[in-house]
Amino acid sequence: MISMKLPKNYEAGEYESDIYALWEKSRVFVANPDSDKEHYSISMPPPNETGTLSLGHALFITLQDILARHARQQGKDVLWLPGTDHAALPVNAIIEKQLLDEGTNKHEVGREEFLRRTREFVGNSRNTMLSQMRAMGASADWTRLRYTLDDTLNRCVNETFVKMYGDGLIYRGNRIVNWDPNLETNVSDDEVIYTEEKGKFYTFKYGPFEIGTARPETKFGDKYVVMHPDDKRYAEYNHGDTFEVEWINGPITATIIKDEAADPNFGTGVMTITPWHSLVDFEIAERHGLDKQQIISFHGKLLQIAGEFADMPIHDARPLIVDKLAKKGLLVKTDDNYVHNVAINERGKGVIEPQIRLQWFVDVNKTVVLWKGKRQSLKEVLQSVIRDEDIELIPERFQKVYFNWIDNLRDWCISRQIWWGHRIPVWYRSDTDGKEETYVGVKPPTDQSEGWHEWEQDPDTLDTWFSSALWTWSTLIDQRLAEDYSLSLEDLLERSPDFKAYHPTNVMETGWDILFFWVARMILSTTYVTGQIPFKDIYLHGMVRAEDGKKMSKSRPESIIDPESIISEYGTDALRMALVMGVSPGNDQNWGRGKVAANRNFCNKLWNIARYIESVVDEGSRGGDAKPTSAADHWITNRLRISQEKITDDLDKYRFSEAYARLYRFIWDDLADWYIETSKAEPNSPLLIYLLESVLVLAHPFAPFVTETIWQTLAWHDNAVLASQPISTIINSDDDQARNFSELQAIVSEARSITKSLKVNNVKLLHENQPFLEENSAIIKQLARLQAVSPATNTDSHDGIYLTATRYKCWLDIDKAKAKAYVREIAAKKAIQESSIAQLESRLKNKNYLENAPSAVVDQTKQQLEAAQDLLVTLQAEEQRFSTS
C-alpha cells in the first residue's frame, strides 16, 4: 500500500479558493477565437450591481458553467463571457434612498455628486459579486469581463439609437407614461405591477348624469362626459351637445362625447374623462381631438386648477374634495367595498400616476427592418424568428406566452428621467430668436455657430434594457477598435475577431421572468443591428423559491437563503448539485437545505472512491494498458460507456437533472457499490485508474472543485488541470461478459435478500458443479457475505432454498426448520408471477394489440411472458418441495 495522500473526509473549504486560483493561472477559461476548434459561446446574463448574489444567480451560474465545462470536454473552444449590469432604476432607487436617509436629495447634491456616489456603490457591489461568481466555480473568461455602462457599450448604444432614429424607428412624442412621482421618472409597462386594494367608489351627480369614480381628485378639469353610442338610456343626447354643470369649484361647460370605450354595463354607463392621467381617457381624447389638462404635478401634488386644494398631496385632498361635493349635494352614494388595482413601480414601489410626457419611443410597427431579404416591422421579426425556429425556445410552451406578449406589444418607451444610465444621444440648441434645433449623433456636436446658444444634451437616460438588449454582440466588439470613430458600426463588427468567432451565441440561459424585459429585446435589437439572431437556443430556468413555495423576499428575511452560507457549510459543489437535482426547464423549484447535505455526501463518496483506488493501485500500473478482464470489468466498462453517451446526450438537450441523476447512479450504485466491492477480490489496477479518471472528468462539470482537488492531489498528470481534460476515450468491452456480471448481481441480490429476511448468516451457497459459479465464487461469497460458495458434495443437503433469479442451479444451505419460513415469500412471489402472466397472456391474445403495436414491443411482451412462466415453474417446484417435505 502506498501512502495516503487524501485525508478521510473531503473538506471543501480547504481547497476551493486554491483550486479556483489554479484554474485562472492555467488560463483554461480563456477563449481563443483563432483556434481551429469548433467555437461555443454563452453570454452570461449580467447580474445587477445591487449587492450580493442570490440563489437564483447561483442557479444560472451552475447551469451555464455545466454547459461551458462540458463543451470544453468535447474539445470545443469555449467563450463564456461574464459581465455585470448597471441596473439603472434599482440602483437609482437605492442611492435616492441613501440620500433621503441623510436628509438630502439628488437635486441638492447635483448630477455630478449623484453619479460619483453611484459609481462608488456599484464598484463595491461589483467586486463582491465577481468574487462570489468565482466562488461558485464559474469558468467564465474574466479577461473579457464587460459592463453594461462601459465605453464600448456606450458607443454601441449610441450607434443603435442613431441608426434607429435614422430609420424612423425612434421618435419623440407626447404620450401617457407610467409616472413614478417618488423617483420622478417614467417606467415601462413591463415594470408596472398591480396590487389589489379595497377602496371607496363614489357616485356623483354631474348635470343630468351620474358618474362614478374612485379618484375624485382627478376630476377638477373633467368637462367631457362619455357614453356608448348605442346606449338607449342616453339616446336623447347627441355627440357634441354642451350643457352647464355645477362642479367642484363652480360651474363649467360640459360636452357630450359618444365613444365605444364606455361600457354600458359598468355603473351608470356614463363617465367623465381625465385625459392627462389615464391611458383610456387619453385615447378617447385623441380620437375626438379633445383638450387635455394636467391636474396633478410630477411630484404628486394638485395643481392650480384645483383651486383651494392646490399643492395638496392627492391622498390628503381626496376626502376633502368628497366632503365638498357632498355639501354641494352632488354626492349620490359611496361604495366602501370597491376593489380595484393600484399600479406600483416594481422598482422602488412608488404608486404610479399616469402623466403625459414628452418621451422617446421605439416604433415596433414600422416596416423598415430588413430581415431575410424582406422589409418587416420589429414586431414581425420578433415573431418570425421563433415561428420559423431560427431560435429554439426551451421549454416550448413559452412560445405561447411570447407570442401573446408580442401581439399586445405597444411602442417601447425608452427614455427615463433618472441620472444613472446611458444618456440619450440627442442635443438641442436654440438661437436668440427662439428657433430650435435638434442633433442626434454618436458623438456630441462640435460646431459652434454664431447666434446660437450652446448645445445641450437631453437630460434623460435610456431604459436599462435598451443597453442590455445589445449584450450578446456589443460585448464581442474589440474595445480598442471601438475607440476609432472613423470606423462604422458595421466595420467594428466585421473587424472584431470575437464577434466573427462567437456570434450568434449558442444559448441564452436565463430565467423566464425576463423573457420580455430582456430576451425579446435582445432579439429585437440584435436582428435589427447585426442581421443575426443573438443566440440559437433559449433555455429558461425557473425561479428558486423558499421551501414553502413563496418568493424569497427582503420583506421576509428568514425566507432568504444566502448561497455563501451554504458554500461555507457544505461546499460549492454540494450547492451546485443541489440546485441541479430535480430542476426542469421553466418550472420553479422550492428549495431547502435538505438537498444540500445529500450532495455533500456525494462529494465525499467521490472522494473516498478516489481514496480507495489510490490505496490499492500499485505504482507500476499508472500508464498501464487499461483492459477489462473479469466479468465485472466488462460490465463496468460497458456501464461507463452508456453513462457517458447518455450524459452527453442529456446535456446537449439541456436535460441537466437527468444527466446528473445518471451520473449519480453510475458513481454511487454501479461503481462504488458493485464494481469496487467486487474488485476487492481481485483489483484490476490499470482499469481502476482509468475508471477513476473517467469518472472525474464526467463529474467535473457538475462538481468542479472536488474532482479537480482529487486530480491535483493524486498528481498523476503533472502540469495538467482536470478542467482541460477531454472526455475519456471508450475502451471496448464484451457484452456477453457484461451480461455475466448481471447474472452475478442477481445471485448476490437474491442471496442477500433471503438471508436477510430469514435473519440467518454464515450460510453456504451450494450448486451442482456449475463452472460459472465456481469461477466467481470468491466474488459471490464476498458480496453476499456468505460462508462459502461451493459445489455440493454427496453429504450436502439439497433441501435449502433455491435461487430463482438465475438460470444456474444453486441453493442456500439453510436447515429445513428455518427455511420453511420462506414459503410465504415464495407464495407471494408466485402470486405476482401468476397475475403478470395472466396480464401478458391476455395482451398477446388481443388481435388489435398484435396488429397495432410495434413488433419490438410485441416481442418484448413475448419474452416477458416466457420469463415469467419459467419463473413460475421454478417457484411452483419450490413450493411443492416445501409442502411435501
Add this chain to the structure above:
RNA sequence: GGGCGAUUAGCUCAUUUGGCUAGAGCGCCUCAUUGACGUUGAGGAGGUGAUAGGUUCGAAUCCUAUAUCGCCCACCA
C-alpha cells in the same frame, strides 16, 4: 376578463415527443459492519399518478370537463 402552469410516496421533485413492475433524494422501519467512506453498507415499507369522462391494442403522458393552488397579461371609469 384573457392566457399559462402545477396537482405523482410522509416531504421536495424527476419520469426526454403514449409501450418493461412509475423513479430519486430526504424522512421512516429492520439489520450489519467500523480496513475507501457512519457524510457508510444491506434489506424493506410506502403511489388508484387531484377527480370524472373520452380517444387508443395500450394513458401519469393526448382530449374534454371539474376542483384546488400558483403565475403571467390586460385593466373598468
